[in-house]
Amino acid sequence: xxxxxxPGATEDCPYLGSEVVAEANGQHVSKVRVSADQPHPAxxxxxxxxxxxxxxxxYVGDAKTATxxxxxxxxxxxxxxxxxPSGWKGGYLSSDDGAVYAVAKGASAVVVTTNQKxxxxxxxxxxxxxxxxxx
Numbered sequence: 833x834x835x836x837x838x839p840g841a842t843e844d845c846p847y848l849g850s851e852v853v854a855e856a857n858g859q860h861v862s863k864v865r866v867s868a869d870q871p872h873p874a875x876x877x878x879x880x881x882x883x884x885x886x887x888x889x890x891y892v893g894d895a896k897t898a899t900x901x902x903x904x905x906x907x908x909x910x911x912x913x914x915x916x917p918s919g920w921k922g923g924y925l926s927s928d929d930g931a932v933y934a935v936a937k938g939a940s941a942v943v944v945t946t947n948q949k950x951x952x953x954x955x956x957x958x959x960x961x962x963x964x965x966x967x
Contacts, residue, residue: 833897833900833901833904834869834891834893834897834901837867837868837869837873837874837889838867838868839865839866839867839876839884840865840866840867840868840873841865841866841868842863842864842865843864843865843866844864845864845866845873845875845877845888846866846872846873847872847875847890847961847964847965848875848888848957848960848961848964850864850877852957852960853877853885853886853957856953856956856957856960857877857885857886857946857947857948857953857957858948858953859879859885859947859948860879860880861877861878861879861885862878862879862880862882863878864876864877864878865878871892872890872891872892872965873890874887874888874889874890875887875888879947883947884947885946885947885948886944886945886946886947886953886954886957887943887944887945888942888943888944888957888958888961889901889941889942889943889944890940890941890942890961890965890967891940891941891942891943892939892940892967893939894939895936895938895939897939897941898936898937898938898939898940898941899936899941901934901936901941901943902921902922902923902934902935902936902941902943903923905925905932905934905943905945906922906923906924906925906932906933906934907923908923910925911923911924911925912924912925912951914933914934914935914955915935916935916955916959917935917959917962917963919937920935920936920937920942920962921935921936921937922934922935922936922941924951924954924955925951926949926950926951927949928949929947930945930946930947930948930949931945931946931948931949931950931951931953931954932944932945932946932951932954933951933954933955933957933958934958935958935962937967940967942958942961942962942967943958944957944958944961
């Protein structure tokens with residue numbers, strides 16, 4: 833398993849605009865930081881008080897690792913099944929701290945966490961990232 837990505841440089845997310853995240857998550861984005869992961873860095877979107885409101889992690893490598901990353905954050909036996917967009921499989925969970933939407937397809941995985949309790953917000957961002965990356 834690759835290590836969890838860490839926020840690095842303050843710069844725009846290369847595959848997801850701040851305005852898309854602000855609209856989907858319902859909060860103003862004050863800054864964006866990206867991890868050093870290549871070719872698809874994880875993107876960390878911050879709210880005005882300096883706390884992270886949403887993260888997007890993209891993994892492209894092998895199918896076994898992609899599935900394991902999804903199962904780590906949205907375990908099959910304890911999460912709701914997710915299958916959006918078409919052909920992607922994973923799960924979603926909501927808690928008092930927010931929600932996660934994680935899906936994999938082949939050797940790719942996308943994991944979105946939000947500070948909002950509605951998983952639909954994370955799902956919306958995941959679909960936008962997948963479409964932008966053409967995964």
